[in-house]
Ligand code: HEM
């Protein structure tokens with residue numbers, strides 16, 4: 001039975017090279033995402049900034065669509081990266097996989113250029129097909145949707161065929177099943193109806209059932225793989241945790257969907273269903289948190305008992321990002337999610353900066369962190385080094401980015417709090433109330449702090465790119481010495 005994973009067995013594999021292609025595009029889109037966020041943040045403070053040149057709605061749209069797309073790229077990259085390690089064979093269909101990569105990348109480029117050049121215009125049937133579908137987070141027009149489905153089918157076929165050919169580990173079994181659900185859900189966001197309640201009803205299937213069910217299972221599998229690979233965690237233990245997490249995530253995440261059905265015209269029974277199941281969602285997140293820290297501590301303890309100098313972490317930065325993931329997922333999704341998930345609370349917080357605070361910490365904590373960790377594993381594989389220690393740049397990157405995002409979250413939470421008290425509770429949530437609340441000092445200062453923290457995040461990102469470009473070479477030189 002496969003227990004540990006050799007660092008270098010598949011170092012030069014085609015699958016891992018393909019993974020690196022996905023990681024490179026992912027990091028470029030991550031950078032674009034942050035720049036768009038900075039533009040949108042400045043527009044909160046100076047509404048005339050780039051007005052009618054690059055409007056807030058466009059900056060915001062590119063910000064969050066780039067977010068989703070870079071994460072999907074990094075997820076596909078992660079799968080191509082771990083596939084040979086887990087199956088013990090080279091990935092099937094690499095040629096087709098590369099073709100799919102180029103098709104997808106060309107499509108993404110065209111979609112973004114259209115977003116940027118065609119910012120206003122009529123909303124006709126052809127708009128949905130050619131320009132913009134108008135569904136937050138997944139705004140790509142329908143031609144691109146269809147292209148994405150084809151590309152994902154190719155990807156899935158490669159993964160499935162490789163899985164059938166090689167070893168079938170628990171981690172992979174979970175991953176293969178989860179990917180099918182993840183890809184299938186995308187279809188729910190492709191149909192158009194002019195009833196806005198129905199449209200939103202299905203749209204949430206993509207967004208919520210991705211981030212609170214299928215993506216969470218996905219990162220659970222990545223964390224399990226990462227722990228086996230980096231600290232030699234016992235496979236029986238990480239896989240046992242993984243199965244428990246899968247059970248709990250699907251248990252709470254699917255009906256937790258109800259917390260988006262409180263106020264969109266769906267039947268009122270969703271209040272009870274949404275309240276109960278979404279309130280349970282933090283439970284599996286605690287399990288994931290304990291899982292990472294427990295395994296880490298256990299390995300450390302075992303090493304000590306054997307009189308070794310301590311735990312050998314084969315990839316310092318990747319491990320640091322996985323641990324940050326355990327904390328970030330729990331805080332951003334679990335705690336900040338729970339804050340506003342009961343209908344009695346959500347009636348006041350719905351759509352305020354409170355939601356944005358949760359959105360930032362959850363996406364960052366649960367997904368950005370572990371995907372960056374996978375990129376570090378990718379670099380280690382590309383240079384074929386046994387051990388990659390954190391550098392000064394690695395530390396600057398993780399500290400500045402995490403500090404920046406947590407700072408943004410706190411600032412937005414304060415802005416949201418002010419909106420709840422002034423706009424909602426005191427002034428009754430009308431149109432005027434919205435503007436009154438936006439102009440009061442607590443709100444304005446919070447937006448200033450968010451922008452400052454955004455700049456810090458961006459500086460951290462520069463360190464991250466610099467580190468990813470240099471750490472492999474440095475580790476190789478250190479190994480040779
Ligand atoms: C990693 C997992 C998660 C991510 C990435 C995430 C992200 C988000 C984002 C981006 C939104 C805003 C959607 C919009 O534009 O309208 C949102 C809304 C919401 N999330 Fe999460 N979330 C996660 C997990 C959770 C969990 C576990 C809970 C509850 C315990 C939760 C509760 C909510 C609620 C109640 C809303 C609606 C806010 C409103 O009414 O304005 N989320 N989430």
Ligand code: HEM
Pocket residue numbers: 033034035036037038039040041044060063064067353355356357359360363364368405450451453454455457458
């Ligand atoms: C340079 C750093 C960043 C800045 C300045 C920034 C700024 C912004 C701004 C101004 C918005 C629009 C908010 C609104 O409509 O009220 C936004 C939305 C959003 N950003 Fe960022 N952002 C940054 C980084 C990130 C990161 C790292 C993530 C996640 C990994 C992220 C995820 C999101 C999400 C999910 C939304 C939609 C939230 C919602 O609708 O509730 N952002 N961001």
Ligand SMILES: [Fe+2]
Pocket residue numbers: 208212256257259260
């Ligand atoms: Fe949700």
